[in-house]
Amino acid sequence: MKQLALDIGLATGPTLARFFAGPNEAALQHLRLAAGDGSSQATRSPVPTYLWGEPGSGKTHLLKAVRQALREQGASVGWLDPSVAEPPDFNEDWAAIVMDDVHLYDTAQQATAFNWFVNAISPASGSQRWVLAAGDLPPADLPLRDDLRSRLGWGHVFQLQLLGEAERRSVLRQEADARGVFLGDEVMDYMLNRFSRDLGSLMQLLDQLDAFALRTQRAITIPLLKTMLESE
Numbered sequence: 001m002k003q004l005a006l007d008i009g010l011a012t013g014p015t016l017a018r019f020f021a022g023p024n025e026a027a028l029q030h031l032r033l034a035a036g037d038g039s040s041q042a043t044r045s046p047v048p049t050y051l052w053g054e055p056g057s058g059k060t061h062l063l064k065a066v067r068q069a070l071r072e073q074g075a076s077v078g079w080l081d082p083s084v085a086e087p088p089d090f091n092e093d094w095a096a097i098v099m100d101d102v103h104l105y106d107t108a109q110q111a112t113a114f115n116w117f118v119n120a121i122s123p124a125s126g127s128q129r130w131v132l133a134a135g136d137l138p139p140a141d142l143p144l145r146d147d148l149r150s151r152l153g154w155g156h157v158f159q160l161q162l163l164g165e166a167e168r169r170s171v172l173r174q175e176a177d178a179r180g181v182f183l184g185d186e187v188m189d190y191m192l193n194r195f196s197r198d199l200g201s202l203m204q205l206l207d208q209l210d211a212f213a214l215r216t217q218r219a220i221t222i223p224l225l226k227t228m229l230e231s232e
Helices: 022-035 059-072 109-123 146-152 165-180 186-194 199-216 224-230
Strands: 049-053 078-081 094-099 130-135 156-160
Touching: 022 049, 022 059, 022 109, 022 130, 022 156, 049 146, 059 094, 059 130, 078 109, 094 109, 146 165, 156 199, 165 186, 165 199, 186 199, 186 224, 199 224
Parallel strands: 049 130, 049 156, 078 094, 094 130
Antiparallel strands: none
């Protein structure tokens, strides 16, 4: 769960429209064109896309947003991440395959990822599918089998950058507005100064704070935040 990837209150799940791009505009525009998120016509090609960057840079949000955009178009998507202990066989009906946190794949998952990749781009399978993957490291540094690592770095590669403080503030404001709650500047200052500045962690904190405010029927203030932390 990374940039903006929350699913509570009035907020929706991850979407490309709700991703605050900041320095990652080029990657976002590429994914919009490839996925066709409702504001553009999909222009997918068999050339794969790989996103990499530090935790909290938004990789998982973008992958889940792309999967959702494709599903809304009626497409079926193959998904693989380290939590999938028994991945399914490659499905000819998939329009794309999406693979998250590839740097954490075990031996069996690497074998599955390679099989999916080869089948996805093989003309013999009927129509070539888009491959979208993400990890914390650039392709050349991934601790994966050589044939998979080389394929992940074959196509479009984008490094995602962490947002600056002003951008993190904008994201927090946007997410609070999406929930219909008021997040005062003093609360935001407290969150940014006293807790991890990783955006994923801040989003989780906002998740907990929103739920606690709803449960206690109180406005979001610093005393409420302190009460929530003391009650944990």
